[in-house]
Amino acid sequence: TQTATQTDSTRAPALPDAATVTEVRHWTDRLFSFKVERPRSLRFRSGEFVMIGLLGDNGKPLLRAYSIASPSWADELEFYSIKVQDGPLTSRLQHIQPGDQIILRPKPVGTLVHDALLPGKRIWFFATGTGIAPFASLIRDPQTYEDYEQVYLTHTCRDVAELDYGRELVESLKDDPLIGEMVGDKLTYYPTTTREESPRMGRVTTLIENGTLFSELGIADFGPATDRAMVCGSLAFNMDMKAILEGAGLREGANSEPAEYVVEKAFVG
Ligand code: A2P
Known part of the structure; x- marks a missing residue:
């Protein structure tokens, strides 16, 4: 057969x-x-x-x-x-x-596009699991570095091995002949694990709420004047991040009406 x-x-x-x-x-x-x-x-x-x-x-x-x-x-x-x-x-x-x-x-x-955000100083890409996929594209887009002074990519996974795809990509960028120079030191990668020991443990939402993320990155807080965000992960993650960003005064944007953050659910099964 x-x-x-x-x-x-x-x-x-x-x-x-x-x-x-x-x-x-x-x-x-x-x-x-x-x-x-x-x-x-x-x-x-x-x-x-x-x-x-x-x-x-x-x-x-x-x-x-x-x-x-x-x-x-x-x-x-x-x-x-x-x-x-x-x-x-x-x-x-x-x-x-x-x-x-x-x-x-x-x-x-899709909504995770630059057109759905108003101009800002810093852009945050918040991902869990396979939710890093759209950001794998965005961190290789010249516009990301033209539009923002600082670019932050956070990725929360269960295990260290689940971070490999993102880590390998981020590490490859500095030697990338097309985009390497633009990336320079603008991109900050912030990986965390929840179920296996690693240098930074915990859900990124917890690390935001208890102030760890801000103290580690030397930032005071998120604010609507400076920060723009894109969120991609599980439904629960997206809802928790929405609450955090709304709490900091950011409003959800769309292609038709750009604002300060956008959200999309990662493919789940
Ligand atoms: P946790 O291990 O605490 O559930 P999954 O592989 O199930 O899609 O999860 C990917 C990562 O997203 C896991 O590290 C998981 O943490 C984390 N996660 C799940 N829900 C949330 C949430 N509401 N806020 C922050 N992180 C979350």
Whole structure:
């Protein structure tokens, strides 16, 4: 059957909106990232998401929203995903290999974009888990460094290994021929773990509330005159961060009405 399937698939009609996988990396037993060829006509703003997926057993597309993790100038589109063993999509998506095809609906949308924020001095990217994906794009966007004096990326994960994707990316930026010079020392990376010992432990929300984040970074507080924020993580995280930012006087923005912060839920399963 195996051989028959493989032979058939070479003759099978192409998927609608097919994109060919070029690279897959497994970071932990819960996390993987992959790249696909970028459709020639696809333009997107850093921070946006697209619908991607596979054909379901019923022959219908099984699609989920995925933030584009690659920068808008890259030739490939990168995605960062959780693996849910009984998840309808990710139980299968985690097995993709270079050369395979996925479905990619070429209509990027989303609220985690520079256009939804008013000008400010500092920008904060607050992420948990796979919520770092849109920021993986935004920290490679020249506009991030043109628009702000300081850029902060916080990432809270359960374990140290779950930070690897983000840490490796941040470390690679200083040597990046395209963006390295712009990044300079403007970008501050603030990783935390909650379930495994690491140099900085605790939820970032706790570290904000008890003042640790401010004292470690030498900042007085968040304020609407200086700070802009983008939040991407679980529903509970997003709600807690919203309360913190609203409490500091920041208002939620949108594409149609820019303000001081924006929120989006990370893909969950
Ligand atoms: P915790 O271990 O305390 O639940 P997950 O892998 O479940 O998506 O979680 C990713 C990270 O987000 C975990 O470190 C988790 O911490 C943290 N987290 C979950 N909910 C919140 C929240 N409401 N505020 C801050 N961090 C959270």
